[in-house]
Amino acid sequence: MANNILVITDNTEDAQSLQDALCKASDGPFKLEWKRTLAESIERIAQNDVAAILVDLTLPDSDGIETFDRLFAASPETPIMTLCADDNEALAVEMVEYGSQGYLLRGHFKNHLVPQGLRNMIQRKAVEETLLQEKARAEIVLNSISDAVICTDVSGIVDYLNIAAENITGWSAAQAIGQPIAGIFKVIDSNTRLPIHNTVKLVMQKDEPMGLPNNTLLIRQDGSEASIEDSASPIHDLSGNLAGAVIVFHDVSETKAMSMKMTHLAHHDFLTNLPNRVLLNDRIAQAIANAKRNGTKLALLFLDLDNFKNINDSLGHATGDMLLKSVANRLVGCVRDCDTVSRQGGDEFVILLTESKDENNASLTAEKIITAMTLPHLLSRREFHITPSIGISIYPSDGLNAGNLIKNADTAMYHAKDKGRNNYQFFRRQMNTRAVERQFIESSLRQALERNEFVLYYQPKLSLRSGVITGAEALLRWKHP
Numbered sequence: 001m002a003n004n005i006l007v008i009t010d011n012t013e014d015a016q017s018l019q020d021a022l023c024k025a026s027d028g029p030f031k032l033e034w035k036r037t038l039a040e041s042i043e044r045i046a047q048n049d050v051a052a053i054l055v056d057l058t059l060p061d062s063d064g065i066e067t068f069d070r071l072f073a074a075s076p077e078t079p080i081m082t083l084c085a086d087d088n089e090a091l092a093v094e095m096v097e098y099g100s101q102g103y104l105l106r107g108h109f110k111n112h113l114v115p116q117g118l119r120n121m122i123q124r125k126a127v128e129e130t131l132l133q134e135k136a137r138a139e140i141v142l143n144s145i146s147d148a149v150i151c152t153d154v155s156g157i158v159d160y161l162n163i164a165a166e167n168i169t170g171w172s173a174a175q176a177i178g179q180p181i182a183g184i185f186k187v188i189d190s191n192t193r194l195p196i197h198n199t200v201k202l203v204m205q206k207d208e209p210m211g212l213p214n215n216t217l218l219i220r221q222d223g224s225e226a227s228i229e230d231s232a233s234p235i236h237d238l239s240g241n242l243a244g245a246v247i248v249f250h251d252v253s254e255t256k257a258m259s260m261k262m263t264h265l266a267h268h269d270f271l272t273n274l275p276n277r278v279l280l281n282d283r284i285a286q287a288i289a290n291a292k293r294n295g296t297k298l299a300l301l302f303l304d305l306d307n308f309k310n311i312n313d314s315l316g317h318a319t320g321d322m323l324l325k326s327v328a329n330r331l332v333g334c335v336r337d338c339d340t341v342s343r344q345g346g347d348e349f350v351i352l353l354t355e356s357k358d359e360n361n362a363s364l365t366a367e368k369i370i371t372a373m374t375l376p377h378l379l380s381r382r383e384f385h386i387t388p389s390i391g392i393s394i395y396p397s398d399g400l401n402a403g404n405l406i407k408n409a410d411t412a413m414y415h416a417k418d419k420g421r422n423n424y425q426f427f428r429r430q431m432n433t434r435a436v437e438r439q440f441i442e443s444s445l446r447q448a449l450e451r452n453e454f455v456l457y458y459q460p461k462l463s464l465r466s467g468v469i470t471g472a473e474a475l476l477r478w479k480h481p
Contacts, residue, residue, distance in 0.1 A: 002031040003051035003122055008041045008071075009034070009083060010060055017109040018054060025115030038062040042074045050075065051122050054104070056083045057091065068095055079125040081118070101125070146250060151235070153244045156181045156200050168228070168251050170221030185247060186219040187212065190227065199232040200245045207242060209233040218249075227253045269343040271321055272328035280342035280350055284402035287354045291395055296355050299362035302391045302409035303331070303369070305347035306421040311384065312347075323384055326377040334368045350406060359426060362392045366424035373422075387422035389413050398427045 007018050015034045022030040035041040038061050044050070053075075057067045071080055082103040084092040092103035101121045104114060139162075142149055148165035152158050158181055161173045169176070169184060176184045187196045196216060203210055211231040218228045230249030237243040267279035275283065287298045305327065312320035324347065331341045331349060340352040351369075353362055369388060376383035391412025399405035412427040419425060 002029040003119075004049055005030050005032045005052050005054060005118070006041060006044060006050045007032055007034045007054045008036075008038070008059065009054075009056035010036045010058075011056060014056065014083060014106060014109065021109050021114055022118065030115070030118070036060065038067055038070060042070065045071070045075045045078065048075075050078055052101075052118060052125075053078055053080045054083055054118075055080060057095070064091065065095075065098065068098060068100065072099060077125075077129065079121045081121060148247075148249050148251075150176075150181070150185060150247045151244060152181045152200055152246075154204065154242055156198070156204070156245075158184055159244070164250075168218065168220070168226060168249070170224075175221075181247075187228070188217050188219065189213065190215040190217045199230070199247060203232045203234050203245045204242060207234050212249075218251075226251045227256045272325055272343050274328055274332075274349075275340055275342040277342070277344060280340060280344075280352065281402045283340050284352055284405065287352060288395055288401070290354070294355075297358070298395045299353040299356045299359070299365075300393045300395075300405045300409045301351040301353065301362065301366060301369075301424075302393075302406065302413045303349040303351065303388045304413050304417070306387045306389055306417070308347040308386060311386070319379065319384075322379045323377055323386065326379065327373075327386065330372045331369060334372055335365060350409070356394070359392075359394060362394065362426075363424070366390050366392060370422065370424070389416040389421050390424035391416055391427060392424060393427045 005022060007015050009015055019032050019034075022032055033044065035044060036059070038059050041053075041055075045053075053071060055067065055071060057064050059067055062070065068080065068082070079101040080099070082092050082095050082100050083106065084103055085106045089103070089105065092100075092105075096102060101124075102117065108114070142162040143164075145162075146164055148168045149160070149162045150158060150165050150169075151160035158176045158179050161169075161171065161176050161184075166172055166176075171184050181200045182198050185199075187199075188194060189196055196212060199210065199212060209231060212229070214229065216228055216230065218226045220226060228249045229252050230247055232245055232247045234242055235244040235246055267276060267282075268274065269276045284298075284300070290296070291298050308320070308323070311323060324343075327347075328341065328343065328349070331351065335341060335351060335353065338354050340354075342350045342352070344350055351365070353365055356362055369390065373386060373388050376385055378384075391409045391414070393399055393405045393409040393412060395405060398408045408427040408431075411431050412425045415431050416423050416425040
């Protein structure tokens with residue numbers, strides 16, 4: 001298919017010479033159209049099928065740079081080559097700097113290089129158009145993705161940011177381009193708060209892709225921080241030489257926050273926000289390891305609220321929940337930061353006292369808790385009074401693992417209830433005998449009730465976990481026929 005070439009000149013001889021030189025050229029084919037004025041030419045250009053323009057800047061209706069400006073405005077994508085006399089070559093050179101693709105000197109139109117140059121000009125422009133389209137397409141793609149992209153040259157100077165990078169870093173492309181990457185992409189270690197080595201510099205030194213640690217924080221332009229995950233890769237030119245680097249990263253602040261929240265929920269009581277059984281067992285295991293290594297002791301306090309069920313049943317679970325939160329706050333205020341207050345469920349709490357030299361530390365903490373609990377709890381403008389029963393076990397004498405220490409502290413807590421409540425008791429081996437008896441009686445009574453048998457049982461000084469028999473009470477039930 002022939003390329004349409006528009007020749008714009010008022011010189012008939014020049015138009016004819018170009019016609020002769022181009023229409024039969026082997027580098028073609030070319031189809032020439034001749035216009036004498038700029039106005040006619042602009043009207044022709046509007047059809048959008050002109051491959052190139054050859055123009056004499058001196059026309060009946062226009063002259064000099066104005067001619068070039070109006071042609072370029074009418075069709076900026078069409079390559080323009082100027083025609084000039086030998087004495088006007090300076091203007092032609094100026095037009096090349098201004099945007100012209102080249103110039104032809106009058107008297108040399110029939111040179112065999114003219115068609116070749118014209119063909120190269122058209123092909124070069126086509127390649128430029130293709131590259132511009134690909135660049136525009138790449139720009140759209142890069143601005144459509146959620147990952148941030150920053151590119152640098154081989155000196156580490158920023159030469160591109162996509163929209164996501166602008167949003168995450170706080171730097172606009174206009175501000176960042178031309179700046180060193182270290183000033184735009186500032187990253188620190190979230191644990192040590194120390195700067196992390198310049199990724200771009202390392203990538204170009206090693207000439208291989210690499211990523212940042214998972215604990216990387218990006219310092220935005222305004223000084224705020226964002227947790228990011230990123231990777232950086234070298235960029236090579238067509239010859240395989242290093243030409244720069246690209247950093248691809250994304251903000252994982254929300255993901256990390258959600259992960260931390262889920263981890264927290266999995267290890268903390270939903271009502272009081274205290275550590276739950278899972279976290280307590282882990283901390284007890286760590287405390288036992290430290291105590292074993294250092295030759296120290298630790299204490300476990302198992303606490304149950306006296307008569308809490310009466311408050312919860314008579315005033316409702318909402319009031320009971322508020323009371324549990326108030327109790328939790330009091331307990332936290334009674335221990336050191338290195339200790340752990342945990343809610344086991346219901347009205348039961350377990351307190352881990354680390355690095356206890358002897359039983360005296362546990363006694364002092366228990367007394368402190370009992371004293372703190374004597375103060376009323378003000379909830380919804382009402383005062384509530386609650387007392388604790390506390391059982392204490394000591395590592396290593398009362399158990400070598402979390403399960404045994406908690407079980408024995410629980411046993412001691414029921415012994416404290418037998419002693420009249422609102423006190424604390426240390427675990428003693430003989431308490432296990434009472435615990436076995438209590439479990440047997442409780443199990444027997446439950447089975448008898450399920451069979452609807454007549455039961456009369458009396459034993460002073462016995463408190464059952466279920467509350468079926470308390471103190472000197474008796475249970476009487478008649479089996480119906």
